[in-house]
Amino acid sequence: MNITDYMQAVGQQARAAAAVLASAETAAKNQALHAMADALLAKASWLQAENAKDLSAGRAKGLDSAMLDRLTLSDKTLAGMAEGLRQIASLADPIGSITDLNYRPTGIQVGRMRVPLGVIGIIYESRPNVTADAAGLCLKSGNATILRGGSEAIHSNRAIAACVQDGLTAANLPANCVQVIETTDRAAVGELLRAKDYVDVIIPRGGKSLIERVSQESLIPVIKHLDGICHVYIDDEADLAKAVTVALNAKTHRYGVCNAMETLLVAETVAAQILPVLAAKFSEKGVELRGCPKTRDYLPAANAATEADWSTEYLAPILSIRVVTGMQQAIEHINQYGSHHTDAIMTENYTKARHFLRVVDSSSVIVNASTRFADGFEFGLGAEIGISTDKLHARGPVGLEGLTSQKYIVLGDGQIRL
Amino acid sequence: MNITDYMQAVGQQARAAAAVLASAETAAKNQALHAMADALLAKASWLQAENAKDLSAGRAKGLDSAMLDRLTLSDKTLAGMAEGLRQIASLADPIGSITDLNYRPTGIQVGRMRVPLGVIGIIYESRPNVTADAAGLCLKSGNATILRGGSEAIHSNRAIAACVQDGLTAANLPANCVQVIETTDRAAVGELLRAKDYVDVIIPRGGKSLIERVSQESLIPVIKHLDGICHVYIDDEADLAKAVTVALNAKTHRYGVCNAMETLLVAETVAAQILPVLAAKFSEKGVELRGCPKTRDYLPAANAATEADWSTEYLAPILSIRVVTGMQQAIEHINQYGSHHTDAIMTENYTKARHFLRVVDSSSVIVNASTRFADGFEFGLGAEIGISTDKLHARGPVGLEGLTSQKYIVLGDGQIRL
Missing domain, CATH: 3.40.605.10 (Aldehyde Dehydrogenase; Chain A, domain 1)
Structure with missing residues (x-):
């Protein structure tokens, strides 16, 4: 032929x-x-x-x-x-x-x-x-x-x-x-x-x-559709009960999918309170945690995250965690290391929610819900041929x-x- | 440097x-x-x-x-x-x-x-x-x-x-x-x-x-934006007075623009009636006519169109004319020789207008108006960076x-x- x-x-x-x-x-x-x-x-x-x-x-x-x-x-x-x-x-x-x-x-x-x-x-x-x-x-x-x-x-x-x-x-x-x-x-x-x-x-x-x-x-x-390096940022004004539920779902609902969370960002002022709770739940599910130095202050059992971790799509029961000073640093982290796929903020603050939606440059930007919702069926498209991480023509x-x-x-x- | x-x-x-x-x-x-x-x-x-x-x-x-x-x-x-x-x-x-x-x-x-x-x-x-x-x-x-x-x-x-x-x-x-x-x-x-x-x-x-x-x-x-090989098709059920006005405008309003008509298609049954009227008006404006053999039966003074004429963007006072059996042949001609830019039908027939709009594969498809309207300002966009003849992302x-x-x-x- x-x-x-x-x-x-x-x-x-x-x-x-x-x-x-x-x-x-x-x-x-x-x-x-x-x-x-x-x-x-x-x-x-x-x-x-x-x-x-x-x-x-x-x-x-x-x-x-x-x-x-x-x-x-x-x-x-x-x-x-x-x-x-x-x-x-x-x-x-x-x-x-x-x-x-x-x-x-x-x-x-x-x-x-x-x-x-x-x-x-x-x-x-x-x-x-x-x-x-x-x-x-x-x-x-x-x-x-x-x-x-x-x-x-x-x-x-x-x-x-x-x-x-x-x-x-x-x-x-x-x-x-x-x-x-x-x-x-x-x-x-x-x-x-x-x-x-x-x-x-x-x-x-x-x-x-x-x-x-x-x-x-x-x-x-x-x-x-290239990478899905998705983040959840837990703000200092988050409802922490919702934040725990959503973070757990975003990571553990399914591991091998593009809209699973790969990196968790936590505001410094709530880190001491929420990280041990989350770590216990992730541990129950067998998720390996890799943290920044500040994360390991609160979670000494976590492995140390390397620079490469922030841009790795694990597609596996592994989660990198970084403690940030606040929303601005979270947004900078997401726009720098993320893959512009799906990123979420957990906050009850109206002004922060509005700002996050505007400036995060991802195909799906979420307030107070799991990254796992980024999906043609969940979005009501009825069907999906894929998720585009491009900007031209079709996005998301x-x-x-x-x-x-x-x-x-x-x-x-x-x-x-x- | x-x-x-x-x-x-x-x-x-x-x-x-x-x-x-x-x-x-x-x-x-x-x-x-x-x-x-x-x-x-x-x-x-x-x-x-x-x-x-x-x-x-x-x-x-x-x-x-x-x-x-x-x-x-x-x-x-x-x-x-x-x-x-x-x-x-x-x-x-x-x-x-x-x-x-x-x-x-x-x-x-x-x-x-x-x-x-x-x-x-x-x-x-x-x-x-x-x-x-x-x-x-x-x-x-x-x-x-x-x-x-x-x-x-x-x-x-x-x-x-x-x-x-x-x-x-x-x-x-x-x-x-x-x-x-x-x-x-x-x-x-x-x-x-x-x-x-x-x-x-x-x-x-x-x-x-x-x-x-x-x-x-x-x-x-x-x-x-590549070519603008635009057509006007005058149907046998066209309002011939409108058709003459629109065809003249589409060709002679400006010659060097992408939305100017380059080929006129005329239904056989109205060719004898409309072609001499149009030819007189185009002649007044100094437009050279190049016709298919049937066109030249009605307009012996027109030059003979070659196969290359049907896919030429003149951007000049030259017009190719083809007599077609009806709308179906007009559509086939447009989809074959055109550049998918802007194409118009002149007809008073509701069903034909509806069909033409659906099946002509061009970035602007027009019923009973000049091709010269294909323009960001005329379409109400307020401004225009160009006219896309692509399909992905932006069209028209x-x-x-x-x-x-x-x-x-x-x-x-x-x-x-x-």
């Missing part, structure tokens, strides 16, 4: 499908989503047989059990994928929505209509369920998709793509609205990242090294709207420029 | 200034804009003396009279620049604006707050007035700016930048909120386009070759809002994820 020719064909097919999909009726898109879900369930045993090929290759390659677990298409995974597609069908269609349609002094009406981006390239790692999720979100938002999954999931991804394409065909939509790259050749990724004429945006989903490679190489705009959790653009529309009755 | 070191210093200074500017008060930004305008007027004779250096160097270099005209800082140009800055001061401040703040079932409130992009790099050609316009728009939207003008305007741009920095200082804002690159070395442009750590977005303003170079080389996202005329992003804000009273 000539990879350049193959990828050009994939790109041209995606562009042609996108032109049809851009003005597809909402009913057809929803019908396709339900038909995809039906196909995933109807063909479960075939999907699992294809998945078994990936699993046995993965075991032979020595993948660890966590990776094999992510790779497995269990009955529960398949049911979850089908349910996810049906949920996307139930969301409002963003495409064609018109806002701000206002008369101008010239008599024309000017407004904005929501439109798809076009063709979205998605590059992801071993979880094959992304194939269905991403295809569903892109389809509902009127975009054609080119999916490039990990080579260790190739049989699973191809099989899922076949079910997705069955669903598209059932709704009389072009099967090429969703294409899975058929080759595991790494050169195909390079071609995808250079396919400016056929692909409008690239969304990488996976570990940091994947995302860095994609960002470096891509000639196409990338919507990416990206749902259907983040996969769209807006064009201007003008309605007149013969007006001309004078 | 070591260009790499110099550009790194410029980038670091811009990043530091942006951090201050992001939460600057509206009053301070407006004060700076008025003080800049005052400085431009107070220092008019000095600005014109600096400008004279560029003009005499330009004449020695053999610049043509149109270029020298664009380069000249006349009293009128300076008054226009000052007035433009005062108008930007009068616009609402987009920064900090909160929208869609709603309660979620968990009890948290989630909304979005408008924030600056950060640091904007602007690369432009010979018009020195861009220095003040762009600085003003970026300042009001809370962004630091790095400006790189054409080498033929270097003395003028430095002098304008000095006035701009006077204004910033008068309002106690960092002078580095607006920096003009002091060297004419072309390597500085390359450094700017690679300064990912310091620059968030690049906006090129100028001719096609500049914009293509910037797009090719930039490692930073680019908001760009880009005003203050296009220079901003949105972060999520969450207000709670101790909520945790369950």
